[in-house]
Amino acid sequence: MEILEAMEVSKDYTMGKTHVQALKGLNLTIHSGEMVCIMGPSGSGKSTLLNLLGLLDTPSSGQILLQGKATQNLPYKESAQMRSRFLGFIFQSFNLFPVLNAFENIEYPLLFHPLTRKERRDRVWGALSDVQLREVALHRPDELSGGQRQRVAIARALVTHPLLILADEPTANLDSESAENIMTVMQRLNQSRKTTFVFSTHDPRVVHHASRIVKITDGVIQHEGTQATVTNILEKRLSQ
Amino acid sequence: MKALKRLLQISWRNVFRNKRRSILTLMILVLGSSGLIVIGGFFENIMEGYREQFIHSQSGHLQVNRTGYFKKGASAPLDYMMPNAEQVRREIEGEPHVTFTVPRLKFGGLASTDNASIAVLAVGTDAVAEHKMGLAKAANDDNPSTNIIAGNDLDPKDTHGVLLGKGLSEALGVKPGDHVTFLTTRQAGAMDGAEMRVRGIFETIAKDFDDHAMKMNLATAQQLLDTPNQVHSFLVLLDQTTNTDLVQANLKSKFLASNSQLETLSWEEQGLFYRQSKEMLMKIYSTIQLIICVIFVFSIANTINMALFERIREFGTMMAIGNGRGTIFMTIFSEAGILGLLGSALGITIGIGLAHLISAIGIEMPPPPQSSAGYYAMITVTPKLVAQTFGISMLATMISSFFPALRATRFRIVQALGYV
Numbered sequence: 136m137e138i139l140e141a142m143e144v145s146k147d148y149t150m151g152k153t154h155v156q157a158l159k160g161l162n163l164t165i166h167s168g169e170m171v172c173i174m175g176p177s178g179s180g181k182s183t184l185l186n187l188l189g190l191l192d193t194p195s196s197g198q199i200l201l202q203g204k205a206t207q208n209l210p211y212k213e214s215a216q217m218r219s220r221f222l223g224f225i226f227q228s229f230n231l232f233p234v235l236n237a238f239e240n241i242e243y244p245l246l247f248h249p250l251t252r253k254e255r256r257d258r259v260w261g262a263l264s265d266v267q268l269r270e271v272a273l274h275r276p277d278e279l280s281g282g283q284r285q286r287v288a289i290a291r292a293l294v295t296h297p298l299l300i301l302a303d304e305p306t307a308n309l310d311s312e313s314a315e316n317i318m319t320v321m322q323r324l325n326q327s328r329k330t331t332f333v334f335s336t337h338d339p340r341v342v343h344h345a346s347r348i349v350k351i352t353d354g355v356i357q358h359e360g361t362q363a364t365v366t367n368i369l370e371k372r373l374s375q
Numbered sequence: 376m377k378a379l380k381r382l383l384q385i386s387w388r389n390v391f392r393n394k395r396r397s398i399l400t401l402m403i404l405v406l407g408s409s410g411l412i413v414i415g416g417f418f419e420n421i422m423e424g425y426r427e428q429f430i431h432s433q434s435g436h437l438q439v440n441r442t443g444y445f446k447k448g449a450s451a452p453l454d455y456m457m458p459n460a461e462q463v464r465r466e467i468e469g470e471p472h473v474t475f476t477v478p479r480l481k482f483g484g485l486a487s488t489d490n491a492s493i494a495v496l497a498v499g500t501d502a503v504a505e506h507k508m509g510l511a512k513a514a515n516d517d518n519p520s521t522n523i524i525a526g527n528d529l530d531p532k533d534t535h536g537v538l539l540g541k542g543l544s545e546a547l548g549v550k551p552g553d554h555v556t557f558l559t560t561r562q563a564g565a566m567d568g569a570e571m572r573v574r575g576i577f578e579t580i581a582k583d584f585d586d587h588a589m590k591m592n593l594a595t596a597q598q599l600l601d602t603p604n605q606v607h608s609f610l611v612l613l614d615q616t617t618n619t620d621l622v623q624a625n626l627k628s629k630f631l632a633s634n635s636q637l638e639t640l641s642w643e644e645q646g647l648f649y650r651q652s653k654e655m656l657m658k659i660y661s662t663i664q665l666i667i668c669v670i671f672v673f674s675i676a677n678t679i680n681m682a683l684f685e686r687i688r689e690f691g692t693m694m695a696i697g698n699g700r701g702t703i704f705m706t707i708f709s710e711a712g713i714l715g716l717l718g719s720a721l722g723i724t725i726g727i728g729l730a731h732l733i734s735a736i737g738i739e740m741p742p743p744p745q746s747s748a749g750y751y752a753m754i755t756v757t758p759k760l761v762a763q764t765f766g767i768s769m770l771a772t773m774i775s776s777f778f779p780a781l782r783a784t785r786f787r788i789v790q791a792l793g794y795v
């Protein structure tokens with residue numbers, strides 16, 4: 136089932152006199168249960184695409200459909216509501232609230248959902264279990280390692296049961312061991328919970344966790360396919 | 376509800392996130408608001424002193440006259456006699472909160488010695504009641520409201536013994552025991568004169584009064600004017616100054632009901648001197664309030680702005696998670712609110728503590744411009760003063776955080792998220 140669609144999406148940036156076309160009429164469909172990896176070199180438009188898919192920004196032209204519903208020209212309030220209900224976010228630099236402990240950070244997005252106190256607590260403990268952090272529930276972010284912080288962030292994205300979690304370079308600020316661990320957690324959630332993930336990276340070591348790989352260069356999709364096909368193409372390139 | 380509670384909790388924690396900065400802001404708030412309490416209380420105390428001295432030397436808490444006397448009596452004193460004086464006095468003294476009354480008969484005349492002739496305001500009064508009234512001291516002053524600085528107070532038995540105000544005695548160049556010739560106009564323009572003997576010299580807070588007033592026994596005054604048993608006014612003294620409005624209202628309705636043609640004026644309505652002094656002090660105080668308010672605005676705005684820029688990415692995250700702009704606004708606004716609340720509560724508490732301490736010790740003050748004796752200043756903290764000080768801190772808080780909070784709601788999410 137398609138949950139999110141980008142149709143002929145372009146994004147232009149203007150800085151002074153220079154115009155940059157970060158995305159050039161890109162088409163992409165995300166299906167429920169997928170784990171999509173957006174790959175590409177620096178400046179290829181990965182972040183721009185994820186921001187558009189996450190309704191954090193609006194395309195210069197083209198459409199983003201969330202569950203078949205057009206999302207451009209939504210007033211701030213409605214797009215905020217859609218993000219709160221349907222989307223989860225994981226950021227490169229974790230973006231936890233420093234004054235809240237792990238439990239409170241994960242609970243935060245639930246405060247804006249109609250849940251009882253008990254339901255909320257159950258969900259937070261569930262999410263903490265999913266990322267195996269029950270024992271540090273009462274620690275503040277500055278008392279956690281980078282990997283632990285990102286797991287808290289995953290739990291925070293997960294706890295509202297979103298349709299889709301977007302993660303822009305979730306492992307870029309982590310050492311390779313933590314990065315691998317984070318990707319394993321995400322993959323496990325994807326397989327056991329059928330949580331849909333879209334993440335970007337330029338680290339080839341984490342790519343193998345994805346069920347589909349989209350490679351973009353200069354704002355257009357260069358290759359798209361399953362793990363095997365993309366790896367094949369890449370290898371052919373390298374051997375040429 | 377739960378969200379609001381948690382947001383307040385977050386704001387509370389954020390206030391203490393950068394301890395040094397918040398403590399600095401709190402210190403400014405504490406210094407400012409405790410200063411406002413102490414200065415305001417000091418001015419309040421001065422005004423209270425003026426007020427009590429004025430009441431007990433000249434105006435009474437209330438003054439009851441024939442209707443129109445207060446405005447027009449000076450030019451035609453004989454037209455505003457109160458013929459049924461004794462009955463009016465009994466009516467007034469029957470009111471609750473009234474402790475006693477002082478009769479007054481005031482008229483102009485000419486006082487002469489060998490050297491000088493000066494227009495004076497003769498004040499006929501009941502020696503005993505006048506003395507009792509004049510003895511009252513303001514809380515912050517050791518001197519009685521009517522201070523006999525030379526000689527003795529009036530004596531009912533000494534019919535031609537008079538008391539001169541300090542300035543008048545100096546102008547006439549007389550001292551107790553000296554004689555003064557007094558001339559006045561009776562009904563139908565007849566002149567009457569008498570030889571008076573200076574019994575004593577008095578001083579009050581009002582120099583203007585002391586420069587012109589000559590006090591004498593009521594009976595002597597009535598005799599000079601040929602108006603037996605008649606007076607112009609009764610000064611009404613109450614148990615407490617705060618009851619003035621109440622008793623005034625009661626007397627007014629009573630006189631209206633009995634169609635007595637009497638007017639009832641409060642000390643405040645009579646006291647031009649008091650009103651002017653108060654106005655001046657209030658002007659000084661509002662300037663101080665304004666300065667402190669501005670300091671508050673700048674220091675809170677500075678703190679809030681710094682906090683804001685450190686946390687732009689946090690606000691970006693909140694928006695990404697789906698928080699409304701109102702939530703972002705409230706986060707910043709409530710943070711400033713907590714600072715303002717803490718600072719002013721602490722400042723007011725310390726201010727009240729200081730006020731008690733200073734009042735206990737007392738600040739030795741030089742003599743005021745129109746007085747000869749120094750006194751000990753105290754600090755009078757009124758609920759109004761506390762409310763005003765609190766209001767100023769909260770107003771400053773709101774002004775200083777409104778625009779930063781508004782600006783935070785205008786951030787574009789992507790930019791806020793990318794902000795390091």
Ligand SMILES: Nc1ncnc2c1ncn2[C@@H]1O[C@H](COP(=O)(O)OP(=O)(O)OP(=O)(O)O)[C@@H](O)[C@H]1O
Pocket residue numbers: 148149150155156157175176177178179180181182183184337
């Ligand atoms: N706010 C902006 N203003 C102007 N140009 C921008 C802005 N954001 C991105 N760009 C430009 O758009 C293009 C795509 O940027 P984007 O951040 O999407 O790339 P990316 O693939 O995420 O790169 P990286 O791997 O470095 O994160 C780049 O050329 C970039 O310079």
Ligand SMILES: [Mg+2]
Pocket residue numbers: 181182183303304
């Ligand atoms: Mg990027």
